[in-house]
Structure formats: C-alpha cells, structure tokens
Amino acid sequence: MRITRVEALPVDRYLFCQVHTDEGIVGLGESGTWGHLEASAAAIEKFGQYLVGQDPRLIEHHWNVMYRTAHFRGAAIMGALSAVDIALWDIKGKALGVPVYDLLGGKTRHKARVYFHVRGDTTAKLVQGCIDAKKQGFTAVGHLTPFLDESRSTPYFKTHAQKMGDAIDTVRQYREAVGNDVDLCIEIHRRLTPAEAVVLARGIERYHPMFFEDPILPDNFDAMAEVAQQITVPIATGERLHTIYEFQMLLARNAVQYVRPDVCLAGGITGTKKIAALAEASHVGWCHTTRSVR
Numbered sequence: 001m002r003i004t005r006v007e008a009l010p011v012d013r014y015l016f017c018q019v020h021t022d023e024g025i026v027g028l029g030e031s032g033t034w035g036h037l038e039a040s041a042a043a044i045e046k047f048g049q050y051l052v053g054q055d056p057r058l059i060e061h062h063w064n065v066m067y068r069t070a071h072f073r074g075a076a077i078m079g080a081l082s083a084v085d086i087a088l089w090d091i092k093g094k095a096l097g098v099p100v101y102d103l104l105g106g107k108t109r110h111k112a113r114v115y116f117h118v119r120g121d122t123t124a125k126l127v128q129g130c131i132d133a134k135k136q137g138f139t140a141v142g143h144l145t146p147f148l149d150e151s152r153s154t155p156y157f158k159t160h161a162q163k164m165g166d167a168i169d170t171v172r173q174y175r176e177a178v179g180n181d182v183d184l185c186i187e188i189h190r191r192l193t194p195a196e197a198v199v200l201a202r203g204i205e206r207y208h209p210m211f212f213e214d215p216i217l218p219d220n221f222d223a224m225a226e227v228a229q230q231i232t233v234p235i236a237t238g239e240r241l242h243t244i245y246e247f248q249m250l251l252a253r254n255a256v257q258y259v260r261p262d263v264c265l266a267g268g269i270t271g272t273k274k275i276a277a278l279a280e281a282s283h284v285g286w287c288h289t290t291r292s293v294r
Contacts, residue, residue, distance in 0.1 A: 003051045014257055015040055016028060023279055032263075047081070067081060078243070101116045116136070116145060117143045121148060134178045236260050237258075238255070238266075
C-alpha cells in the first residue's frame with residue numbers, strides 16, 4: 001500500500017486532513033490549531049511532499065520524520081503532524097478491519113465518564129446549565145468559568161477585590177445549585193496572573209472543585225509550578241502544549257494534577273499515547289480534551 005495524495009480540508013472553523021492510498025483506503029485526521037488553521041494547512045501540504053509514495057502503515061517512522069523535519073516545531077506544525085498521524089492510524093485500522101484501540105492494546109473499559117459543557121453569557125444561565133446537566137444524569141460539569149466568556153473586543157476592568165470576590169461567589173452559586181452530587185471543573189482560560197490564580201484557588205477551595213483549568217498562560221512551567229505549590233485545588237492544563245517534552249517539564253515540576261493534551265495538537269494518537277504514559281508514571285490524572293475527530 002502506498003500514499004497517493006495528502007490534502008488539507010478546511011471545513012467551517014475546522015481543518016481536516018485526508019490521506020489517500022492506492023488501495024482506495026482514505027484516512028481522516030484533524031488539526032487542532034484553530035487559531036492559525038491556514039498555517040497548519042500549509043504544513044499539511046508540505047508533509048504531503050514527503051508522504052506521497054510512502055507506506056502509510058509505518059506510522060512511528062513517519063511521525064519522527066515529520067517531527068524532525070527542518071528542526072522547527074510550534075502549534076501550526078504540530079497540528080498538521082497530529083492531523084496526518086490520526087489519518088495514518090485511521091488507514092491502518094481500516095486496512096486491518098479493526099478499531100484503532102485494538103492496535104493500541106485493546107479496550108480497557110466499556111464506558112467513560114464525561115462532563116457536560118455548560119455555556120452562557122450570564123451567571124444565571126450558567127447556574128441553570130449546571131442544574132440542567134444534573135437532571136440529565138451528568139456527574140460533572142465543565143467549561144465552567146467564574147468570569148463569563150466575554151468577547152475579546154469587550155473592555156474588561158474590575159478592581160482586584162471585585163474580580164476575586166465576584167468569581168469566588170460565582171463558584172459558590174455553582175456548588176449550591178448542584179450540591180455535592182456533581183463535580184465542578186472550573187475553567188479560567190489562562191486569564192490570571194500567578195498571584196491572582198493563588199488568591200482565587202484559595203477562595204474556591206471550600207467548594208471542592210474537581211480541577212482548576214488553565215489558571216495562567218502556559219508559557220512558563222515554573223510559574224505554573226509556583227501556583228500549584230501554593231494551592232490545594234488540582235490544576236488541569238495542557239491543551240495548548242505540543243510535545244511530550246513540554247508535558248515532561250510540567251510533570252517534573254509537580255505543576256499539574258490532570259494533564260489535558262489535545263490529540264489534534266500534541267502529536268496525534270502517537271504523541272498522546274506517550275503523554276498518557278508520562279502521566280501514568282507520575283501518578284497524575286488524565287482528562288482528555290475533546291475534538292470533532294472520530
């Protein structure tokens with residue numbers, strides 16, 4: 001079997017990759033670099049120059065060739081690599097007539113716990129979303145921000161006392177709405193400084209959130225470790241990281257309690273499986289961030 005064509009497919013606000021073979025099997029993958037999809041599409045096309053004519057079943061080999069090409073990384077390139085990798089696993093599974101999980105060692109469970117994504121432009125709507133999720137049988141709610149999700153173009157200012165006080169009170173309302181039957185996955189969207197993150201985490205720890213997601217920017221692992229060392233709420237992060245080496249640096253600093261790799265950004269199925277092994281070796285939990293990839 002040989003690869004005959006690799007194409008990037010922009011669809012709405014997503015970017016997919018199709019890898020075609022001479023046996024008619026087509027693999028589908030997705031790039032998770034949603035902020036720079038045009039750049040990622042160009043990287044997919046460039047990877048195609050190498051892949052055409054190759055055996056698609058040599059996944060680990062191709063992964064390393066693409067990763068080492070030109071010695072440059074970054075979100076756009078890793079999103080493209082992830083998309084191609086997922087497509088190659090798709091091809092191999094289809095060729096052998098088995099699901100990909102069989103190729104990775106087999107099924108380990110028959111069901112997985114998920115959390116409900118609560119959305120709303122007011123605190124009242126978010127509180128109601130928590131209540132509705134509980135009624136539907138969910139035992140956790142996520143994407144649950146205490147700051148709302150204002151447009152990036154909307155000016156934002158509150159005093160420190162107002163900002164922290166309002167956010168802490170919002171988490172209180174979430175907890176009182178659902179009691180202890182539902183876990184709260186608090187999402188900060190990287191909008192706090194390390195000092196603010198410590199204040200907020202200490203303020204909401206009495207409400208026992210399951211995790212405190214992306215409290216600060218992901219650029220400085222030492223800063224994330226500084227936050228983790230001063231709070232008791234578990235930190236979840238990783239969906240903006242690209243490589244096993246970044247996750248290893250977080251884990252070595254005890255800066256994360258739930259790793260959240262994006263399979264469409266962190267090296268596809270090949271890269272994400274390695275990240276899972278790193279987390280397992282560090283006794284760190286796993287909370288996968290979802291994508292439209294199937």
